[in-house]
Amino acid sequence: MLLQASVDGQSLTEEEIVGFCILLLVAGNETTTNLITNAIYTFLEYPEVYRQIKNEPDELLPAAIEEVLRFRSPVQASFRIVHEDVELGGKKLRAGEYVIAWMGAANRDEKQFQDAEQFVVPRKPNPHMAFGRGIHFCLGAPLARMEAEIALREWIRRYPDFKLSASFTLKPLESTFAYGIKELLLTV
Ligand code: HEM
Numbered sequence: 001m002l003l004q005a006s007v008d009g010q011s012l013t014e015e016e017i018v019g020f021c022i023l024l025l026v027a028g029n030e031t032t033t034n035l036i037t038n039a040i041y042t043f044l045e046y047p048e049v050y051r052q053i054k055n056e057p058d059e060l061l062p063a064a065i066e067e068v069l070r071f072r073s074p075v076q077a078s079f080r081i082v083h084e085d086v087e088l089g090g091k092k093l094r095a096g097e098y099v100i101a102w103m104g105a106a107n108r109d110e111k112q113f114q115d116a117e118q119f120v121v122p123r124k125p126n127p128h129m130a131f132g133r134g135i136h137f138c139l140g141a142p143l144a145r146m147e148a149e150i151a152l153r154e155w156i157r158r159y160p161d162f163k164l165s166a167s168f169t170l171k172p173l174e175s176t177f178a179y180g181i182k183e184l185l186l187t188v
Pocket residue numbers: 023024027028029031032035073074075078079103129130131132133135136137138139140141143144
C-alpha cells in the first residue's frame with residue numbers, strides 16, 4: 001500500500017520509487033532481524049529478568065522489546081549534514097560539515113537513564129532514540145515492534161528454556177552503525 005500510494009500520487013520519479021523500495025528493504029530487514037537476535041542474546045545474559053518476562057509475557061514483553069531497543073540499539077548512529085553554522089554542546093559546527101549522531105550512546109546516557117548499563121524491565125519511562133527523532137523518525141517503527149513481539153512471543157512459547165550452544169562464539173557484526181551478531185547458535 002505504501003508503494004502503491006507513492007506510485008498513485010505520481011509525485012515520485014521511477015528512480016525515486018526504486019530508491020524507496022531499496023530503502024524499505026534495507027531499513028526494514030536487517031534492523032528487525034538484529035532486534036530479535038539482540039533480544040534473545042540479552043535474555044540469556046539476564047536470566048532473572050528473562051524468567052519474569054517468560055512468566056508474564058503479556059505484561060512484560062513489549063517493555064522488554066523497548067529496553068532491547070535502548071540497551072542494544074540495532075541502529076547505533078545516523079549521519080546529518082549541517083545546514084548553517086551552529087554551536088552545539090560547546091562545539092562549533094560549520095555549514096556543509098558531516099556529523100554523526102550516536103543514538104546508541106544517547107541510549108546509554110546516565111543523565112537520561114538510571115542504571116543505563118543495565119537491562120531493566122520494565123523501564124519507566126524509556127525515552128530511547130533507537131528509531132531516531134524528528135521528521136526522519138523511523139517509518140517502520142510500529143511494524144518492527146509488531147514483528148519483534150510476534151517472533152519473540154512465539155519463540156518463548158515454543159522454546160522457553162533455550163541456552164547457548166556449546167559451539168557458540170560471539171561474532172559481532174562488522175559494522176559501525178548496525179549492532180548485532182552474525183549468528184546465534186542455541187540449544188533448545
Ligand atoms: C528494529 C527495527 C528498526 C530500527 C532500529 C530502525 C531504525 C531507524 C532509525 C534510527 C531511523 C532514522 C534514521 C535517521 O534519522 O537518519 C529510521 C528511519 C527509517 N526507517 Fe527504520 N528502523 C527499523 C525498522 C524499520 C522497518 C521495519 C522499516 C520499513 C519496513 C523501516 C523503514 C524506515 C524508513 C523508510 C526510514 C526513513 C524515514 C525518513 O527518513 O523519513 N525501518 N529507522
